[in-house]
Amino acid sequence: MRRPFLKMNGLGNDFVVWDARDTRLVLTPEIIAKLGSRDTGIGFDQMITVERSTVSGVDAFMRIHNCDGSQVDACGNATRCVGRLLLEESGKDAVMIQTNAGLLSATAAGAPREITVDMGKPRVNWDQIPLAEEFADTRAIELQIGPIDDPILHTPAVVNMGNPHGIFWVKDIEAYDLSKVGPLLEHHPVFPEGANISLAQFIGKDEIRVKVWERGVGLTQACGTAACAVAVAAVRDTRAGRKSKIHLPGGILNIEWRESDSHVMMSGPTEIEFEGEVDLETIEWTKTAPGDNDQAQEATGGAA
Numbered sequence: 001m002r003r004p005f006l007k008m009n010g011l012g013n014d015f016v017v018w019d020a021r022d023t024r025l026v027l028t029p030e031i032i033a034k035l036g037s038r039d040t041g042i043g044f045d046q047m048i049t050v051e052r053s054t055v056s057g058v059d060a061f062m063r064i065h066n067c068d069g070s071q072v073d074a075c076g077n078a079t080r081c082v083g084r085l086l087l088e089e090s091g092k093d094a095v096m097i098q099t100n101a102g103l104l105s106a107t108a109a110g111a112p113r114e115i116t117v118d119m120g121k122p123r124v125n126w127d128q129i130p131l132a133e134e135f136a137d138t139r140a141i142e143l144q145i146g147p148i149d150d151p152i153l154h155t156p157a158v159v160n161m162g163n164p165h166g167i168f169w170v171k172d173i174e175a176y177d178l179s180k181v182g183p184l185l186e187h188h189p190v191f192p193e194g195a196n197i198s199l200a201q202f203i204g205k206d207e208i209r210v211k212v213w214e215r216g217v218g219l220t221q222a223c224g225t226a227a228c229a230v231a232v233a234a235v236r237d238t239r240a241g242r243k244s245k246i247h248l249p250g251g252i253l254n255i256e257w258r259e260s261d262s263h264v265m266m267s268g269p270t271e272i273e274f275e276g277e278v279d280l281e282t283i284e285w286t287k288t289a290p291g292d293n294d295q296a297q298e299a300t301g302g303a304a
């Protein structure tokens with residue numbers, strides 16, 4: 001069966017987006033991993049399934065899978081992308097998106113294709129991250145077993161933005177090979193559900209450079225929830241003000257941790273790369289329409 005999809009990204013963090021509001025779609029982790037492979041499939045960081053919401057007045061439910069097939073509760077960049085699709089489709093000023101991490105609202109941010117998402121309140125208690133043991137202060141927890149010798153990589157700040165994040169403040173982000181330390185820290189026993197791992201370095205007042213090793217994916221160009229988690233950790237640590245610019249390899253996200261209601265607001269771009277169709281049995285896929293930045297074209301790729 002051939003199924004249409006949209007390929008989108010937020011700052012290079014890329015997604016296949018299915019519209020499953022009228023035609024149900026359930027894929028096994030094995031099929032998701034095959035589709036997500038950049039060698040044999042379409043290739044993506046996350047797979048997003050837009051379904052009908054079970055909550056009245058809510059525009060849609062968004063299901064999120066990492067490219068390894070695991071289902072997760074939050075994805076900031078994909079929420080902006082789905083927000084854009086629902087805003088364009090409905091013509092509304094704001095849309096509500098149901099996720100397994102709660103209800104999130106999306107609005108246009110001003111510039112074309114830029115979207116602001118209210119990511120809700122961060123959670124910072126040890127059992128909400130979750131951590132395997134009690135820590136009274138989650139601004140810098142002490143990892144008892146260090147998978148790496150460097151003492152800096154023993155004291156992460158931890159924040160849950162609908163998913164778990166460990167943040168390591170470093171002086172020079174280039175001094176670390178995140179592709180080596182990321183997998184060790186992602187699976188550290190202190191994180192019973194694993195964690196997204198960020199290295200964060202101040203590069204100016206309220207400007208932070210961040211590299212992310214995403215749980216269930218690996219290195220990505222950007223991670224929206226990580227940007228929110230870093231901004232929250234910086235405020236909690238009195239390192240930054242309530243509004244910060246997070247510089248990721250794929251570009252910049254503007255984050256505000258609002259004082260009035262403790263909600264985290266994330267603003268940044270979205271892009272439709274192309275429309276496509278895939279045969280879910282053979283994983284053979286075709287581009288069917290161009291994206292935001294393409295001239296009209298047709299191309300073929302996939303397992304064939």
Ligand SMILES: N[C@@H](CCC[C@H](N)C(=O)O)C(=O)O
Pocket residue numbers: 013045046066072073074075076077078163164196214215216217222223224225226
């Ligand atoms: N890319 C996302 C985060 C996706 C989920 C993450 N890998 C996890 O396992 O929690 C973002 O933009 O937030």
